[in-house]
Amino acid sequence: MQTLPSGLPPLQTLRAFTAVARLKSFTMAADDLAVTQTAVSHQIAQLEDWIGGRLFVRDRRGVELTPLGQGLLPDVVGALENLEQALGRARRSLGSPKLRISTSPEFATQWLTPRLTGFCDAHPEVDVSVTVQYRRALVVNDDIDVAIWLSGGMLERGAERLTADEEFAVCAPELARELPRREGMRTAPLLRYEGARYTVLDWRRWHGQIYGDSDKHDFDGGPSYRTFPEMLDACRSGAGFALVRSSLVTDDLAAGRLVRCFTESVVSDLQYQLVIMPSRREEAQIRAFRHWILEQAKPAA
Amino acid sequence: MQTLPSGLPPLQTLRAFTAVARLKSFTMAADDLAVTQTAVSHQIAQLEDWIGGRLFVRDRRGVELTPLGQGLLPDVVGALENLEQALGRARRSLGSPKLRISTSPEFATQWLTPRLTGFCDAHPEVDVSVTVQYRRALVVNDDIDVAIWLSGGMLERGAERLTADEEFAVCAPELARELPRREGMRTAPLLRYEGARYTVLDWRRWHGQIYGDSDKHDFDGGPSYRTFPEMLDACRSGAGFALVRSSLVTDDLAAGRLVRCFTESVVSDLQYQLVIMPSRREEAQIRAFRHWILEQAKPAA
DNA sequence: CTAATGCATGAGGAAAATTCATGCAGACCT
DNA sequence: AGGTCTGCATGAATTTTCCTCATGCATTAG
Numbered sequence: 321m322q323t324l325p326s327g328l329p330p331l332q333t334l335r336a337f338t339a340v341a342r343l344k345s346f347t348m349a350a351d352d353l354a355v356t357q358t359a360v361s362h363q364i365a366q367l368e369d370w371i372g373g374r375l376f377v378r379d380r381r382g383v384e385l386t387p388l389g390q391g392l393l394p395d396v397v398g399a400l401e402n403l404e405q406a407l408g409r410a411r412r413s414l415g416s417p418k419l420r421i422s423t424s425p426e427f428a429t430q431w432l433t434p435r436l437t438g439f440c441d442a443h444p445e446v447d448v449s450v451t452v453q454y455r456r457a458l459v460v461n462d463d464i465d466v467a468i469w470l471s472g473g474m475l476e477r478g479a480e481r482l483t484a485d486e487e488f489a490v491c492a493p494e495l496a497r498e499l500p501r502r503e504g505m506r507t508a509p510l511l512r513y514e515g516a517r518y519t520v521l522d523w524r525r526w527h528g529q530i531y532g533d534s535d536k537h538d539f540d541g542g543p544s545y546r547t548f549p550e551m552l553d554a555c556r557s558g559a560g561f562a563l564v565r566s567s568l569v570t571d572d573l574a575a576g577r578l579v580r581c582f583t584e585s586v587v588s589d590l591q592y593q594l595v596i597m598p599s600r601r602e603e604a605q606i607r608a609f610r611h612w613i614l615e616q617a618k619p620a621a
Numbered sequence: 622m623q624t625l626p627s628g629l630p631p632l633q634t635l636r637a638f639t640a641v642a643r644l645k646s647f648t649m650a651a652d653d654l655a656v657t658q659t660a661v662s663h664q665i666a667q668l669e670d671w672i673g674g675r676l677f678v679r680d681r682r683g684v685e686l687t688p689l690g691q692g693l694l695p696d697v698v699g700a701l702e703n704l705e706q707a708l709g710r711a712r713r714s715l716g717s718p719k720l721r722i723s724t725s726p727e728f729a730t731q732w733l734t735p736r737l738t739g740f741c742d743a744h745p746e747v748d749v750s751v752t753v754q755y756r757r758a759l760v761v762n763d764d765i766d767v768a769i770w771l772s773g774g775m776l777e778r779g780a781e782r783l784t785a786d787e788e789f790a791v792c793a794p795e796l797a798r799e800l801p802r803r804e805g806m807r808t809a810p811l812l813r814y815e816g817a818r819y820t821v822l823d824w825r826r827w828h829g830q831i832y833g834d835s836d837k838h839d840f841d842g843g844p845s846y847r848t849f850p851e852m853l854d855a856c857r858s859g860a861g862f863a864l865v866r867s868s869l870v871t872d873d874l875a876a877g878r879l880v881r882c883f884t885e886s887v888v889s890d891l892q893y894q895l896v897i898m899p900s901r902r903e904e905a906q907i908r909a910f911r912h913w914i915l916e917q918a919k920p921a922a
Numbered sequence: 923c924t925a926a927t928g929c930a931t932g933a934g935g936a937a938a939a940t941t942c943a944t945g946c947a948g949a950c951c952t
Numbered sequence: 953a954g955g956t957c958t959g960c961a962t963g964a965a966t967t968t969t970c971c972t973c974a975t976g977c978a979t980t981a982g
Contacts, residue, residue, distance in 0.1 A: 646959080646960095647959075647960060647961095648958085648959060648960080658959080658960070658961095659960095659961085659962090661960095662960060662961060662962085663961095663962095666961085666962095679959085679960060679961090681958095681959085682958090682959085683959080684959090684960085
């Protein structure tokens with residue numbers, strides 16, 4: 321008969337086998353492999369069942385290889401080492417993969433940076449760098465692999481939408497308690513930042529879109545900050561109201577550092593988009609990043 | 622940085638790699654490995670991600686190895702072949718495992734044989750044979766690996782109980798409908814079989830244990846059969862009542878071929894026990910059989 | 923005799939692999 | 953050209969596998 325259930329047993333059982341043979345102990349091998357003793361016991365039992373005979377003699381103070389195990393060990397160790405060398409060589413031949421990201425200050429600070437550690441943990445071999453630019457580089461140049469920028473429609477060929485933003489006003493929680501009504505808007509300053517023209521977070525326009533009465537009010541004169549993060553920092557301290565897009569304050573809202581002042585909001589016609597250099601699209605670290613960031617963006621979509 | 626997420630990628634991805642390289646097609650490789658094309662696609666993608674570069678160029682009419690893949694293939698094929706040879710040698714050195722079971726005719730017919738196909742399917746490499754004996758061999762001899770016999774207490778060192786039998790009376794369903802009352806017992810014959818003395822399925826004793834009035838009735842004179850299976854066959858045909866132990870009729874009761882005539886039953890002081898030759902206890906096929914049969918016996922326990 | 927060490931066992935849950943359903947692109951065929 | 957077919961990719965859902973937790977048993981040391 322001698323039917324083979326399969327050509328090879330699970331790889332993990334072989335690694336357990338070599339570890340136990342080397343350390344002469346299930347418990348120490350388990351420690352070496354960073355699993356529990358239970359797992360090693362199961363794996364050795366599984367390999368022994370697969371082969372059809374005992375590989376170790378279990379007795380007091382550790383374990384010893386049977387003749388069967390002694391015959392098997394050198395070949396298994398050798399084959400696994402060959403595999404590791406060959407695969408390691410193939411991997412190293414590609415060099416350390418790099419991932420260079422370009423984005424705006426507000427997106428980097430409010431969205432990307434807090435989440436990026438997750439990607440770095442999952443892909444420690446990738447050398448990640450983030451470049452912050454105040455104005456979008458019209459062409460994704462050779463120093464950049466992927467770019468994330470706010471734009472309307474699909475400007476770049478192959479760009480992918482990351483967010484589905486609304487625009488609304490936020491303030492510090494204390495300010496919301498003191499000035500709960502719409503009229504409060506005129507008793508506390510309206511914060512603004514210099515990028516506002518480009519990113520179209522403009523109080524007058526926003527108010528007009530909702531109430532149609534933008535002419536009646538004065539929207540000028542509040543403090544102005546150089547960047548969105550600076551403005552938001554002031555806002556958190558209670559300096560006034562800030563007009564934001566939703567994807568930039570999800571963390572602040574969740575943590576209670578900021579609250580929405582009014583229920584009114586405008587669906588933004590600008591969205592953050594992921595732009596990948598077409599020639600780099602197939603590289604593994606870039607495919608991984610794309611997969612990761614689309615996943616991250618999902619709940620906000 | 623170049624931190625390695627793990628020493629080796631999953632073994633299946635390597636087998637997929639060699640299969641695709643050999644057959645120059647994901648679909649054919651999938652067929653070769655007896656999985657779906659989807660699985661191969663995922664596995665190759667996983668290996669490519671692990672390595673960090675493409676191994677195949679996908680285009681019209683099949684796939685081709687990249688230089689990276691070409692460099693990797695010989696080493697991987699070689700290492701896997703070495704592993705397979707070493708493990709195959711170890712396995713063959715043990716010879717084709719045999720499992721010789723000795724038991725009684727009634728247990729073989731009524732319990733073991735119908736279930737044994739399950740074990741044979743799960744362990745096609747094991748050469749199973751069942752030896753039926755009318756009297757128990759007092760010593761499990763060299764031609765036998767395991768024995769299953771009815772006995773009281775733990776007669777053999779290391780014997781394990783398989784059943785928790787009760788003794789009760791059964792008959793064909795028609796007979797039960799016609800003679801539903803206890804008095805019916807005297808209008809239809811009480812079947813017996815020659816082994817009854819040894820296995821203690823004796824009408825007089827059974828009746829006495831329940832009612833204490835065994836002297837008042839006549840329990841002799843029914844038809845006698847040479848073996849339990851023969852008697853049970855007659856019983857199924859409506860020939861009369863049979864006194865049985867529960868584990869031997871579970872299938873017949875479940876299928877409705879037999880029914881219990883009375884609710885009265887006696888807990889048997891004899892149980893089927895599994896006896897394993899101590900010197901063979903560690904052999905894989907015997908451990909597998911022990912595990913299997915204890916599992917099978919559980920619901921009846 | 924009791925405690926401590928080391929492996930085994932089985933159930934339960936977490937993680938991984940596979941499949942299902944579907945999409946997309948190029949090649950071949952009228 | 954347009955349709956159809958072949959071949960690989962993708963994402964969700966499922967199945968399977970693997971690991972861990974809790975516990976048991978045997979041996980040895982104190």
